[in-house]
Amino acid sequence: MDILTTLAVSLPSNLIGKWLVQLSELLPSFGVTVIVFTIILKLITSPLDIWQKISQRKQSKAMARLQPKLAKLQKQYANQPQLLRQKQAELQKEEKLHPLASCLPLIVTMVIFFVVFAGFRQLVAYQNEVIMENVYGAYLEFNDNAGNVDAAVKDYVVSAEKKAILDSNAEIGDDALNNSLNEFSAQIDAQSGAGWEKYSAARTLYGDYMDSPEKNGYINKLPLEQKAIVRGVAGAYQSRLNERLADAYEEHMESFLWIKNVFMSDTGTNVVPTAQQFVGGKIQAHWDVSGVSYDTLAGPAQERLNKKSFWDVKNWNGYFVLPIISVVLSVLTTWFTQKMSPQNMMAGGAEQQKSQQRTMKMVTYTMPLIMGIFAIVYSAAFALYYFMSNAVSTLFNIAYIIITKQLDRREAARSLISAK
Numbered sequence: 001m002d003i004l005t006t007l008a009v010s011l012p013s014n015l016i017g018k019w020l021v022q023l024s025e026l027l028p029s030f031g032v033t034v035i036v037f038t039i040i041l042k043l044i045t046s047p048l049d050i051w052q053k054i055s056q057r058k059q060s061k062a063m064a065r066l067q068p069k070l071a072k073l074q075k076q077y078a079n080q081p082q083l084l085r086q087k088q089a090e091l092q093k094e095e096k097l098h099p100l101a102s103c104l105p106l107i108v109t110m111v112i113f114f115v116v117f118a119g120f121r122q123l124v125a126y127q128n129e130v131i132m133e134n135v136y137g138a139y140l141e142f143n144d145n146a147g148n149v150d151a152a153v154k155d156y157v158v159s160a161e162k163k164a165i166l167d168s169n170a171e172i173g174d175d176a177l178n179n180s181l182n183e184f185s186a187q188i189d190a191q192s193g194a195g196w197e198k199y200s201a202a203r204t205l206y207g208d209y210m211d212s213p214e215k216n217g218y219i220n221k222l223p224l225e226q227k228a229i230v231r232g233v234a235g236a237y238q239s240r241l242n243e244r245l246a247d248a249y250e251e252h253m254e255s256f257l258w259i260k261n262v263f264m265s266d267t268g269t270n271v272v273p274t275a276q277q278f279v280g281g282k283i284q285a286h287w288d289v290s291g292v293s294y295d296t297l298a299g300p301a302q303e304r305l306n307k308k309s310f311w312d313v314k315n316w317n318g319y320f321v322l323p324i325i326s327v328v329l330s331v332l333t334t335w336f337t338q339k340m341s342p343q344n345m346m347a348g349g350a351e352q353q354k355s356q357q358r359t360m361k362m363v364t365y366t367m368p369l370i371m372g373i374f375a376i377v378y379s380a381a382f383a384l385y386y387f388m389s390n391a392v393s394t395l396f397n398i399a400y401i402i403i404t405k406q407l408d409r410r411e412a413a414r415s416l417i418s419a420k
Contacts, residue, residue, distance in 0.1 A: 012126050016119025021126065030127075030263075031256025034381055038388035041116070046396075048108065053400055066091060117374070120382040124263050128278060131252045131263075135297045138248035142241050149210075152237035153203045154188055160232065161198070206233045242300035249301035259318045259380045260305065266318030266380040271305040272298055322383035323375040329390035330368030333397065 012018055024033040042049075069091055077084035142148055161184050165177060172180075187195030209230050212218035219230055249272065254262045260271045270277075275294045307315040375383035 012119065012122035014119040014122045016116050017122035017126065020119065020123050029256060030254040030381060031259075031384060034262075034384045035388055038385050039392065041112075042389065042392045042396075045112065049396065052108070057404060113371075116385065117378075117382065120379065120385065124379045124381065127254070127263050128273070131249060132278075132294070132297060134252045135245055135248045135301075136292065138244055139241070139292065139297060142244050148240060149206065149233075149237060150203065152240055153199060153206060153233050154185070155236040155240070156229070156232040157188070157195070157198045157202050158185055159236070160229075161195070202229050202233060205229055242303075245297060246300040246304045249298065250305070253301075256380070256384070258321065261317055262381045262384070263379050264317045265376060265378060266322040266383050267320055267376055268307070268310060268313070268316040269318075270302070270307060271315065271317045272302045274298075274302070318380055320376070322380060322387050323372050326375045326383060326387045326390060327368045327372035329387065329394055330371050333390045333393045334367060 012021065020033060020037055023037055024030050027033045027036060070088060073084060073087050073091065077087060158181060162177070162181055165172060165180055184195040187193035188199045190196070205226055206229070209215060209218055219227055222230065253260070253271075256262045259266050264271060264273060264277075275298075278294060278298075305315065307313075313319075371386060375386055
């Protein structure tokens with residue numbers, strides 16, 4: 001059964017979300033998809049990055065040339081702040097300096113960040129719906145297969161036979177017990193002997209119960225022994241169904257390296273989201289109509305995969321690795337960006353300059369922390385994108401600094417030769 005055609009999940013409307021879905025169909029895992037997507041996005045935006053850095057370099061050189069003149073203006077108009085700002089603006093205009101040029105990289109970065117963030121939000125909703133629709137498909141398929149009822153009946157009667165043997169002979173050895181149970185199970189398969197008789201009786205009883213239009217009324221009229229059989233088979237059936245639902249969730253859940261579910265955060269959170277954490281509610285309408293709740297479908301996977309307490313570390317979805325290294329790399333990237341940006345002298349002298357430096361330091365450390373919170377709160381897929389984006393930017397900035405230092409040395413050497 002193709003459950004996706006049954007419930008027809010819609011692709012994300014966001015362009016980034018659509019792109020990620022299409023790219024994931026070509027790559028082996030979603031973690032790899034995020035890495036490839038980030039590199040492609042960086043390559044697409046690299047001309048803008050290069051233009052920004054070249055512009056910043058020109059601004060920095062022009063500002064360096066103006067430093068003596070700006071310092072002179074500050075001394076000359078120390079007691080006339082308004083006139084000082086006017087003269088500084090005139091001087092910067094002559095050199096075609098743009099005081100806000102250093103803010104452009106941050107603005108562009110923030111715009112790209114929120115566009116991609118919106119794409120990942122829709123993507124996570126889509127992927128969670130796909131996972132749950134496949135689990136729902138497994139649910140329908142399991143219930144449509146009469147063989148699962150037969151298997152549950154067999155599980156119950158074998159379990160009941162084991163209990164009966166132990167009750168009659170508590171000191172029986174494991175080998176003798178296993179031999180007896182194997183013989184009993186073989187009788188069911190061969191449709192002969194006591195095993196088959198008990199199986200047939202239980203199967204008929206449970207079949208009548210399932211065919212009854214009023215199940216509660218039917219079971220309430222049964223003798224205690226038969227009630228126990230019906231409830232025992234129902235329990236065995238539910239146990240098999242739970243195993244299938246948990247398997248279906250794991251089959252369609254995306255893991256990456258140490259992260260068990262890439263659509264949940266790389267933290268000590270649960271692997272399988274609760275109904276409150278579940279992103280994307282469109283499919284819930286289908287479940288409500290069919291009478292199947294989210295908890296019914298996701299509950300078995302939650303029981304198998306989720307932590308039992310905060311200290312159940314082995315069942316954490318992740319270990320805060322991506323948020324931590326993302327913050328560190330983000331600080332480094334912001335520091336590089338500011339290092340390459342022209343620092344404008346402002347009116348007010350040394351105190352004003354100190355105030356500007358304090359503001360820049362606050363941006364250097366505050367923005368990465370805010371982004372780190374995003375990496376903690378939202379999916380590991382988004383945190384992986386943020387980490388890769390910062391990693392690529394850091395490598396690009398290092399390469400840019402190396403190249404510009406070489407160019408500066410050559411220019412200095414040419415200037416020295418010309419001076420001679």
